[in-house]
Amino acid sequence: MTGMERTSSTRRTAMVRQHKAEVMIAGEQLRLRLHDGKLIKDRRYHLRTYPNCFVSQELIDWLVSHKEASDRATAVRLVQHLMDHDIVHHVCDKRPVIKDAKLLYRFRKDDGTFPFNTEVKVFMRGQRLYEHLVADKHSILQLREEHGLSYPRSFPGYQLIDWLLQNGEAESRRQGLDSCRALVEHGIIQHVEKKHDFFDSGLLYHFCINFRRRRRLSELLNESRQDGEDGGPPPPHVDHSPDSPFVLRRSSVLEHSRAFQPVGSSKDLEPGASVRRGSLNSIQLHSSALPPHVQLPSSSIARCNPTSVLKRPVTCEQLLSPGAPFIKKVLTVIGDVLGWGIVVRGVAPCYVQAVDPGSPAAAAGVRVRQFVCQVNGQCVLHLDYRTVTRLVMTGPRVVVLEVMESLD
Secondary structure (H helix, E strand, O other), rough: HHHHHHHOOOOOHHHHHHHHHHHHHHHHHHHHHHOEEEEEEEEEOEEEEEEEEEEHHHHHHHHHHHHOOOOOOHHHHHHHHHHHHHOOOOOOOOOOOOOOOOOOEEHHHHHOOOOHHHHHHHHHHHHHHHHHHHHOOOOOOOEEEOOOEEEEEEEHHHHHHHHHHOOOOOOOOOOOOOOOOOOOOOOEEEOOOOOOOOOOOOOOEEOOOOOOOOOOOOOHHHHHOOOOOOOOOOOOOOOOOOOOOOOOOOOOOOOOOOEEEOOOOOOOOOOOOOOOOOEEOOOOOOOOOOOOOOOOOOHHHOOOOOOOOOOOOOOHHHHHOOOOEEEEEEEEEOOOEEEEEEEEEEEHHHHHEEOOOOHHHHHOOOEEEOEEEEEEOOEEOOOEHHHHHHHHHOOOEEEEEEEEEOOO
């Protein structure tokens, strides 16, 4: 295989991966909208309760009524596209295709079965990097020129590696170079003229994906047909719309007297109401998930929900007793650059005291008064909140929580 053939093959592979990233973004935006619209909820079928699921027929109705699809057949194709990319699945995994019928399906992110393979991990890292760079007042994303042409929001390769080293995202220039090349291979960044791989040099690169832009689902089918026509998409235009699920709050991280507010349902989530917090601890707010130069004043920490939100005390025995009025849920929380956005309190069992509106925890379905049973597969029912906090803060960015909430 010649060098030109290898470059062409690499570009095609990157475009396929880039399309997968677009599907993940569109799927996540749809999931959040369906939660807000109450189409995703716990449902009973044949004496069994299926948490966080939707009826495929209702979703088809919704897609057509909200102009996401021109007709029901197109809507079925759109949802099948999400299913083919492991975004949604049948609650019992018995049906590999979507049906316009009264059948139950679920987003894999809502039940913790989303496959976090290498592609997904690189995508998440790219998203986190994009958000951080866009939000930075002194961002390396600038209008720059190469070979007489101007490219907005571009950056030299060596400056991105410098940034990774300065922000603890890489331990060496070699590691930073490998990370950047992985982003190129997965269609997240590319050379502005699409001529080079990633090099630790003055060559200019830019992001291929605008993570903040609101997607229309119909774009997914169009993109899948158009892949490969011109070798890649144009440079993105960043949309700062507050309704984007990937937008970082612009409030100062020091304005946290109202950072955590009790959240009972999705209607309580107000875009821009607060910043995200990286702590699970209502007494000590860990700063490891915040920018290194930020110091949180202790005087405002005490104002974070000093009174318990529980309506009545609950013991572990009551939670686990047969026939107890509680339902179990598995929630996957993908932390962002500022952490997860919840406060946990209590001792045996711990419970969710507050959720930061707009945070990853709120998006994943974490609600106040939920009791924490497991963290990443480890039972924590009999532990105190300090121990649970430590488990999460020292663990991976993706946290799988098993919680129980009252049916009242």
